[in-house]
Amino acid sequence: xxxxxxxxxxxxxMTHGLWTLKVKVDGETVVDTEPDLGYIHRGxxxxxxxxxxxxxTTYCDRLCYASANTWSHSxxxxxxxxxEVEVPERAEYIRLIAIELQRIASHxxxxxxxxxxxxxxxxxxxxxxxxxxxxxxxxxxGGSRMHYNxxxxxxxxxxxxxxxxxxxxAKVSLFLSRIQEYExxxxxxxxxxxxxxxxGYSKPEEMVNHGVTGPNLRAGGVNYDVRTAHPYSxxxxxxxxxxxxxxxxxxxxxxxxYRVRVEEMRVSATMVLEALxxxxxxxxxxxxxxxxxxxxKAPSRAPEGTSGFHHFEDSRGESMFxxxxxxxxxxxxxxxxxxRSPMFITIPYASKCMVGYKVADIPAIMGSFDPCIGETxx
Amino acid sequence: xxxxxxxxVQRSAAESMATAISTIDGVSAEVSERKSGTSPRSVVSVxxxxxxxxxxxxxxxxEHEVDYCSMITGIHWPDGSPEKNWEVVYHFLRMGISDPPVxxxxxxxxxxxxxxxxxxxxxxxxxxxxxIPETREPSVPTVQDIWVGADWNEKETWDLVGIDFEGHLGMxxxxxxxxxPAGFHPLQKQHKLRYHDFEEMYDDAQGFLRKPADxxxxx
Numbered sequence: 001x002x003x004x005x006x007x008x009x010x011x012x013x014m015t016h017g018l019w020t021l022k023v024k025v026d027g028e029t030v031v032d033t034e035p036d037l038g039y040i041h042r043g044x045x046x047x048x049x050x051x052x053x054x055x056x057t058t059y060c061d062r063l064c065y066a067s068a069n070t071w072s073h074s075x076x077x078x079x080x081x082x083x084e085v086e087v088p089e090r091a092e093y094i095r096l097i098a099i100e101l102q103r104i105a106s107h108x109x110x111x112x113x114x115x116x117x118x119x120x121x122x123x124x125x126x127x128x129x130x131x132x133x134x135x136x137x138x139x140x141x142g143g144s145r146m147h148y149n150x151x152x153x154x155x156x157x158x159x160x161x162x163x164x165x166x167x168x169x170a171k172v173s174l175f176l177s178r179i180q181e182y183e184x185x186x187x188x189x190x191x192x193x194x195x196x197x198x199x200g201y202s203k204p205e206e207m208v209n210h211g212v213t214g215p216n217l218r219a220g221g222v223n224y225d226v227r228t229a230h231p232y233s234x235x236x237x238x239x240x241x242x243x244x245x246x247x248x249x250x251x252x253x254x255x256x257x258y259r260v261r262v263e264e265m266r267v268s269a270t271m272v273l274e275a276l277x278x279x280x281x282x283x284x285x286x287x288x289x290x291x292x293x294x295x296x297k298a299p300s301r302a303p304e305g306t307s308g309f310h311h312f313e314d315s316r317g318e319s320m321f322x323x324x325x326x327x328x329x330x331x332x333x334x335x336x337x338x339x340r341s342p343m344f345i346t347i348p349y350a351s352k353c354m355v356g357y358k359v360a361d362i363p364a365i366m367g368s369f370d371p372c373i374g375e376t377x378x
Numbered sequence: 379x380x381x382x383x384x385x386x387v388q389r390s391a392a393e394s395m396a397t398a399i400s401t402i403d404g405v406s407a408e409v410s411e412r413k414s415g416t417s418p419r420s421v422v423s424v425x426x427x428x429x430x431x432x433x434x435x436x437x438x439x440x441e442h443e444v445d446y447c448s449m450i451t452g453i454h455w456p457d458g459s460p461e462k463n464w465e466v467v468y469h470f471l472r473m474g475i476s477d478p479p480v481x482x483x484x485x486x487x488x489x490x491x492x493x494x495x496x497x498x499x500x501x502x503x504x505x506x507x508x509x510i511p512e513t514r515e516p517s518v519p520t521v522q523d524i525w526v527g528a529d530w531n532e533k534e535t536w537d538l539v540g541i542d543f544e545g546h547l548g549m550x551x552x553x554x555x556x557x558x559p560a561g562f563h564p565l566q567k568q569h570k571l572r573y574h575d576f577e578e579m580y581d582d583a584q585g586f587l588r589k590p591a592d593x594x595x596x597x
Contacts, residue, residue, distance in 0.1 A: 038553040045538070046564055081412055208445050208475040211527020221478035221487040228492045229473070229501035231382040231417055241381065244487045249480055309469060311448065311503065322451045322467060336565075340449035340469075348530055377553060 003031055010039050014363040016113060017373025021351060021366070028358045033351040037344070041377045048337035053079050053300065054153055056337065060321075061147040063339070064375040066109045067315045068147050069102035069138065071375065074312040076151040077232055078321035082308025082334075083153065085298040090287075091155035092234045093279040094294065097168070098141055098150055099233070100268040100275075104175070105134040106315035107261045107268075110370045111182065114258070117367040118195045123185055130178055133171040140164055155295030165276050165283035172269045179266055186258065196254035200353050200365035203251040210352075211345040214317030216369055219245045219252035219260040226313040238274050243267055254368035261370075300332045301325075316370050317342025341375040383492045383501055385418055391500035392420040395442055402437060404430035424506040431508050432519040438470065439524050443498045446471045447525035450532060452539030454566045462509035464516040466541055470504040470525075510541070517542035538565045 009020035018039040024032035044063065048056045060075040061068040073095060080087065112127030135145055140161050142148025150157050186192050202212070204220035217224060225242035227235045243263035245256045276283045287293045302308075302325025309322040319342055326335030350369040354362055389409070396407040404427035409420050426434050438444040448469040455463055474495075478488045490499070510516045520543040522529045532543045533552045540563030543549070551558055563569075 038551070038555065041553045043564065046569075084413065086413075203477050204475050205445075205477050208473055209526050211447060211525070211531075213446070217475070221485055222475050223487070223489050224473050224475060224501075228382050229471075230419060230503060236382040236417065244489060246487050247478070247485050249483070249485060307467075309505070311469075311471065318448060318471075320449055320469065322449060322469065324453060336451070336453045338449065338451035338467075344534070345527055345530055349526075 002026075008362065009036075014117070014366055015373070016367065016371045017376075019347075019373055019376070021362070023354075023359070023362065025359060028360075030354050030357055030359060030362065033354055035347050035351045037347065037373075038377055040373060044378045045337050045339060048334060050333060052332040053083070053302075053334065054332075056334075057151065058147070058149050061149055062374070063341075063378065064106075064372050065146060066372055067102055067106035069098050069142070069150060070106070070312070070314045071319065072149065073099055073151050074310070074314060074319045075321050076153060077310040077312055078308050078323050079153055080298070080308070081310050082302050082306055082323050082325055083299050085154045086296055087155060088293055088296055089234065090159075090280050091294045091296075093275050094141075094156045094160060095151060096233050096235070096238075097160075097272050097275050097279075098138065098148075098156075100272050101134050101137055101168075103268045103315050104265050104272075105131050105138065107265050108134070110261065110315075111258075114367045115186075117363045119191050120186070120189060123182065126178075126182065126185065130175050133175060137164070137168055137171060140167075152295055154298035158289050159285075159287045159291070159294050160279075160283055162284075162286055168276060169273060172272050176266065176269050179262060179269075182262065193255070195361075195364050196258060196368065198248075198253055199357055199361045200254045200257075200350075200368060201248075201251040202349075202353055206251075207349070210349040212317065212342075212349050214313065214315070214342060215260050215264055216252075216257055216317065216346065218242060218264075219247065219256040221245060221247045221252070226311050226318050230311050232310065232312070234275075237278065238271055240267055240271050240274075254364050257368040257370075301328070302330075302334065303327060314342055316372060316375075317346060319375075339375075339378055341378060343370075343372050343376045344378075347371055347376060381492050383495060385420070387495065387500055388502065389420045391497075392422050392502055395502065395504075396422050396424075398441070399424065399434060399437060402430055402434055405434050419503065421503045421505055424504065426506055426508050428508055428510060428518045431506075432521075434506070435519075435521045435524050438504070442472065443474065444470045444472045444502075444504060445475060445525075446473050447521070447528040447531065450528060450535050452535040452541040452565070454539060456567045460512045463512040464510035464541060466508045466510070466518050466535070468504075468506040468508070468521075468528075470506070472498075472500070472502040472504065474499040474501065515542065516540070517544050519544050520546040522546050537563070539563055540566055 003026045005024050009015040010018045020036040022034040057072045060072045063071045108127045108131040112124040115123030142150040204222045207217050223242050223244040245260045247256045304327025306325040312319050320340035322338040323334050324336040354365050392409045396409050400407045407424040410423045451467040453465040478485050537551050
């Protein structure tokens with residue numbers, strides 16, 4: 001049969017955003033693929049060059065609409081490396097709580113979107129119900145629902161509000177009990193198993209060489225995590241281990257990538273509970289915004305010839321900012337800001353994973369890698 | 379207490395790698411102490427001339443098992459010294475990933491205890507800076523075939539900064555539209571943000587005599 005190219009996207013339920021996947025098909029079989037990105041390129045890196053270090057945080061929030069908090073923290077750690085700021089320990093704990101709550105919310109958004117991709121419609125409502133609890137908690141911290149602008153250079157915007165610890169414990173414990181419901185809904189659904197098991201195989205060595213990290217890599221049977229390999233924040237103080245899956249002989253399939261994310265939500269939830277217990281000063285004390293306990297003094301200018309960068313475990317893989325400071329002539333602005341988006345590297349790899357499978361498997365494979373176009377196109 | 383890689387182990391691994399790669403011509407490496415929050419971290423910082431870059435890359439991959447290319451950043455320094463008018467900064471991680479073994483038809487997941495790693499299993503951060511002298515057509519050799527992860531990073535760097543990668547297969551625009559004029563790379567410093575070159579078009583299109591808030595400031 002003759003081969004032909006078809007375009008999936010820019011508007012297509014599979015794409016989870018605005019991009020095109022060009023697929024070369026031979027009948028129903030995928031022969032070749034070519035992703036086409038850049039539909040929502042906003043030029044964030046150029047915009048950052050004319051903003052103060054403190055103003056850039058809001059732009060980083062908007063890189064990813066499902067995981068805003070991890071992105072602004074990713075930037076903050078890089079700029080603190082550049083400006084050499086010591087962060088108070090209490091602020092680090094508050095950050096950890098915020099990051100892990102956001103990770104749960106992001107994975108829930110993924111799970112809620114992945115269900116409809118492969119014919120399980122009710123899971124979306126279930127996941128968004130629990131995501132709402134995480135959003136409420138994050139809203140108490142940051143003040144808004146999606147783009148929190150929570151971290152500051154040297155600390156965090158606000159302390160944990162009154163009663164936050166109690167509400168967080170209640171909601172996170174409730175969430176932990178509800179994860180079992182998702183597992184019941186997914187793992188016992190024959191349609192879900194048929195569509196995810198045995199498609200989209202990927203092996204760890206190949207994934208690392210292609211630059212794929214995070215949950216997608218851990219699904220392949222290795223426990224690499226930036227949070228343990230290059231520890232930042234207070235992850236070394238907490239008792240936790242990155243979850244790891246047992247893949248099949250051919251590598252990790254879509255089902256393994258689903259499993260590892262569900263486990264990761266469990267780990268994040270227990271981490272939040274532990275951090276609330278261990279936070280120095282107690283979770284119930286409240287400091288006014290700007291108090292030295294939650295916000296250290298930070299220089300606003302970077303000396304000439306300095307640079308800062310930081311590897312960060314985002315919900316989708318290893319994200320990173322590289323910031324070059326420009327000296328006095330630049331004032332409070334950076335000379336160059338460069339953003340490493342995990343999905344920008346993962347999408348070409350995921351597209352190659354589809355070769356050899358059927359057209360109907362494309363949504364299942366692509367969705368399992370958790371694409372987010374906001375950060376991909378920057 | 380959580381299981382993380384001890385900082386002293388990371389430090390000594392970084393030092394031995396820095397001494398080993400400094401023997402290559404045109405390469406100078408040192409260990410820089412950086413801090414992330416409260417925990418110190420050691421980074422192997424390497425300076426390399428474009429001519430030696432390919433040799434260094436192969437050496438990193440084969441001898442030091444650096445298996446992951448994280449990011450490639452291109453920087454335009456029009457006011458910099460003639461030897462460093464452009465710069466390409468590479469960030470690598472040594473992850474020590476291998477495929478899990480199979481026993482009795484079952485895959486055994488590799489669970490590394492980060493507190494007990496040694497030798498070439500120690501995770502490391504590597505930063506390589508390749509300065510390029512003043513030229514209108516900056517380029518460095520590609521590492522696309524060594525780390526496939528560098529592929530789209532290099533495409534992006536050419537697209538936005540205009541630094542070419544010799545030997546790169548399939549170079550094309552990735553973030554900007556395909557019909558972008560040849561030679562237009564927005565992150566080069568001669569391109570100013572906002573209205574600077576489009577005063578007639580945007581600045582007073584409706585006759586309001588608006589000025590951008592940062593008119594006249596150096597960008």
